[in-house]
Amino acid sequence: MPRLLIRSGKSPLTVLSHEQSLAASQLGVFGSNSGNILFYSAVDRVLSVPGTELVPNSYVTERPAVNRDYVARINEEFDGFVLPMANSYRDTFLAHLERQAWVIENLKIPVTVIGIGAQLPYGTDFDTLPDEYVRVVTRFTRAVLDRSASIGVRGEYTAKMLRHMGFGDEHVRVIGCPSMFGNGQLGPLVKKVDRLEASSRLAINYTPKVKGVSKLVMANTGKYANSVVVPQQHSRLALMLWGENPARVPDKNMPIHTDHPLYREDRMRFFVDQRTWVEFMAEQDFCFGTRIHGNVAGVLAGTPSVVLAHDSRTAEMSEYHGIPWRLYSDLPPDVDAATLYEEADFDEFGKRQPETFARFVSFLEENDLPHVFQPGNENPEYDRALAKAKFPGPVHTLMADGEVGREQVMSRLRWLRQGHAGDSMRPEYAFERPFLDEKPSPTGAGLVKQIAVLEKEVTRLRKEMHKLQTAPAAARTTLTKVPRRLQPVARRVVRAVQERLR
Known part of the structure; x- marks a missing residue:
């Protein structure tokens, strides 16, 4: 194979x-x-x-x-x-x-x-x-x-x-x-609605380093109540999952911190799988922003999308594939989604x-x-x-409401709470007891019981050691039965076991 x-x-x-x-x-x-x-x-x-x-x-x-x-x-x-x-x-x-x-x-x-x-x-x-x-x-x-x-x-x-x-x-x-x-081969991009309304469903993608992009985000999320932003950086996933703020927030209007209204209103979505991302985009009326793959997700779903190009890569890829694009520096920073939607030529995509x-x-x-x-x-x-495959779906913020919000918070709590042993070894938020008293040594029947438990554990460990000691020999015996192409891999496994035993 x-x-x-x-x-x-x-x-x-x-x-x-x-x-x-x-x-x-x-x-x-x-x-x-x-x-x-x-x-x-x-x-x-x-x-x-x-x-x-x-x-x-x-x-x-x-x-x-x-x-x-x-x-x-x-x-x-x-x-x-x-x-x-x-x-x-x-x-x-x-x-x-x-x-x-x-x-x-x-x-x-x-x-x-x-x-x-x-x-x-x-x-x-x-x-x-x-x-x-x-x-x-x-x-x-x-x-x-x-x-x-x-x-x-x-x-x-x-x-x-x-x-x-x-x-x-x-x-x-x-x-x-x-x-x-x-x-x-993909089909053509077809407008789902004649024009965008205040109730239209929009997915907005953004690149934090692009000058003026916070104005784009705030203007359009303010006007379109059913709009959400779709971040892509791993640091934004940490923000949404754990409320992990960046060390510095140079622009408070950028949705990269937990005090931002879009975080508080749970109007952010992050995706960790291709299928769930495209399925979500299929439910939107329009997609736009400065992220090339944020808009590709829209195109894959058949949702009209417009790239706001800000460098060579976003421009050349949009042009090659026929995805509608505008040079962001030529537009008002807070350009209205309705204007982008109305002026875009979606016909070229299908032709390409x-x-x-x-x-x-x-x-x-x-x-x-x-x-x-x-x-x-x-x-x-x-x-x-x-x-x-049962993928987990879009990530919501910690402020998510309803059943989805409760389920996601429970998932995060289960991830954190991994039993008493894990909690007692936490490097952060650990409780340091002010006075450590020694437990009294067991005597009488209690001591006999502990010795019996220890003897049983020693017997178990001896059996495990015997299995490990015989494993390399058994592996060498069966090595000849392994297909020639896989023998180098098998030899490495044997050597690894031998090293562990030394």
Whole structure:
């Protein structure tokens, strides 16, 4: 069975609670931005042909913990490494990108990058790019192309940048973002209502660092009573789950703290799975904001969406896919959703679909990646499993009302309350007794009873030790029965047991 290592936080079929999704790593299971869920879930489904195993890498290959032993395991255990990516050509990601480049340079298996893009200030001249940026981007791209037929980028802007660095059109394919193709070619975007009213259901996404965006949020949530904001950063999930405020709130109008009216009114929703996100977006009349994948979620649901582009990546991806977009700096900061809805041209999106989907499929086949859109490679079992999965749904704030609010608070309490032993070992809010008195030593019948209990425990531990001591020998005996392809893995298990016994 072919095995592919895939750059993702988890399998889309794995169900985690809201609390688990945040606690899975320092940046959450989705790697700091929940928008990542959309494109890695799409690639997972597209490549899930019967007989192929896809294994999430949990983003380890780009983190400081990666070493030569880990890379050796990839070479030994996998037939390919697939990297669904986003705006990874950016200055704040260079250290991660260079570690990823080092891993790829040491791989002997095919490597495929799907949907990488540049993030630069809108209109950046490529001659002004910093030397370090050019060096790391060049190193990563060259490492990938040494192990693949081509590299898939998000839009024409990124392709032009790579061309400027010496990577020709023979190796660079503009394929957009894979998040758009998880279920094949999408249909047209059709307005659900003629015009927006005060009661219309709106989903607003925002990027806190974008200048003036708090005015956009406050103006539209104030006018449209049924509007909600959909944050994407892991820190916002911590805010909603645990009331964890940032160390500093430079703009009180930004919904990033527990005193904000949108938090208090439970008008915030966070998603930790692709399916529940898209299902929620299908219930909305309109979606807009500065987050590209916040709007992609709307498009996937067939909900009219408008991107307020604020840099190269949001503009190039919107333009390539035909998603309606406006340059945010050209608009009033508090632009009315009704104006965006009325002025948007939603027709171009449907027209672009046949071409963009064909390009994506062609890229997969050029890189020898079988996919579910090929006749005979369909995988209905995957879709049935996804439909049956009991995902936890949208995250509400701690102020949520009604049954949903009570259930979510109970879930968080269960996560916190993990028995008396866990409570007694808490590093925070621990009770320190002012006077510790020693318990009297047991005597008579009490002492005899304690000795009997201890003897029984010693007998149990001796049996466990005997099992552990015989485990390596038993493992070596059965090692010859393991298929040749899996024997290296089995040997490592045996060695690990032996090390523990020493």
